[in-house]
Amino acid sequence: xxxxxxxxxxxxxxxxxxxxxxxxxxxxxxxxxxxxxxxxxxxxxxxxxxxxxxxxxxxxxxxxxxxxxxxxxxxxxxxxxxxxxxxxxxxxxxxxxxxxxxxxxxxxxxxxxxxxxxxxxxxxxxxxxxxxxxxxxxxxxxxxxxxxxxxxxxxxxxxxxxxxxxxxxxxxxxxxxxxxxxxxxxxxxxxxxxxxxxxxxxxxxxxxxxxxxxxxxxxxxxxxxxxxxxxxxxxxxxxxxxxxxxxxxxxxxx
Numbered sequence: 265x266x267x268x269x270x271x272x273x274x275x276x277x278x279x280x281x282x283x284x285x286x287x288x289x290x291x292x293x294x295x296x297x298x299x300x301x302x303x304x305x306x307x308x309x310x311x312x313x314x315x316x317x318x319x320x321x322x323x324x325x326x327x328x329x330x331x332x333x334x335x336x337x338x339x340x341x342x343x344x345x346x347x348x349x350x351x352x353x354x355x356x357x358x359x360x361x362x363x364x365x366x367x368x369x370x371x372x373x374x375x376x377x378x379x380x381x382x383x384x385x386x387x388x389x390x391x392x393x394x395x396x397x398x399x400x401x402x403x404x405x406x407x408x409x410x411x412x413x414x415x416x417x418x419x420x421x422x423x424x425x426x427x428x429x430x431x432x433x434x435x436x437x438x439x440x441x442x443x444x445x446x447x448x449x450x451x452x453x454x455x456x457x458x459x460x461x462x463x464x465x466x467x468x469x470x471x472x473x474x475x476x477x478x479x480x481x482x483x484x485x486x487x488x489x490x491x492x493x494x495x496x497x498x499x500x501x502x503x504x505x506x507x508x509x510x511x512x513x514x515x516x517x518x
Contacts, residue, residue: 279307461492
């Protein structure tokens with residue numbers, strides 16, 4: 265992936281003043297960039313929208329290698345608290361690693377009104393992640409397959425900011441958080457809207473389906489996207505994802 269100079273990897277807040285808040289959490293090695301267009305759309309619908317920058321992201325991959333999953337959850341948690349201070353109701357959504365954090369926050373904060381995991385990294389396709397507890401002592405990084413290469417819309421790559429490598433120690437932290445979240449699904453009782461692209465080469469489609477089965481939420485929906493890869497918030501069906509999210513939140517915030 266590329267750190268495109270025309271994209272802003274910094275955190276964002278849009279539509280301050282709306283009484284319904286939406287927290288949008290980006291993915292592993294990415295940045296708030298991939299959530300920003302969705303955030304602008306939702307703000308235009310009247311929501312207050314925040315997109316935090318997870319610890320170690322949006323700067324240098326070496327910094328990310330020094331982070332722990334608790335640091336990422338902490339980054340999102342601070343933004344959640346800020347939204348809850350200003351909003352009467354708050355919904356949380358996230359892409360990939362952000363989807364894991366979404367579920368973790370849902371289990372820890374039952375007052376959250378709804379959860380929107382998008383291409384959640386419940387299981388990843390690259391089995392090397394299971395070797396990261398050892399590999400992190402041998403290697404600092406691994407060249408990354410371009411995450412947007414599974415995109416249906418070729419312009420997706422131009423909308424996505426990411427590190428050009430996978431930091432190995434940080435990947436181990438993703439594995440730790442995965443295992444933690446699987447053990448917390450009995451505590452995820454909020455309304456749940458899950459998006460998953462069929463062309464996703466990064467996460468396991470079976471893992472997403474298993475998440476839908478395992479979550480205790482009585483109100484849960486799994487939306488399969490025929491023409492989206494992993495970065496579905498900026499791929500060919502992005503506007504449909506934004507619109508469905510808005511409609512879903514709207515029905516649950518009145």
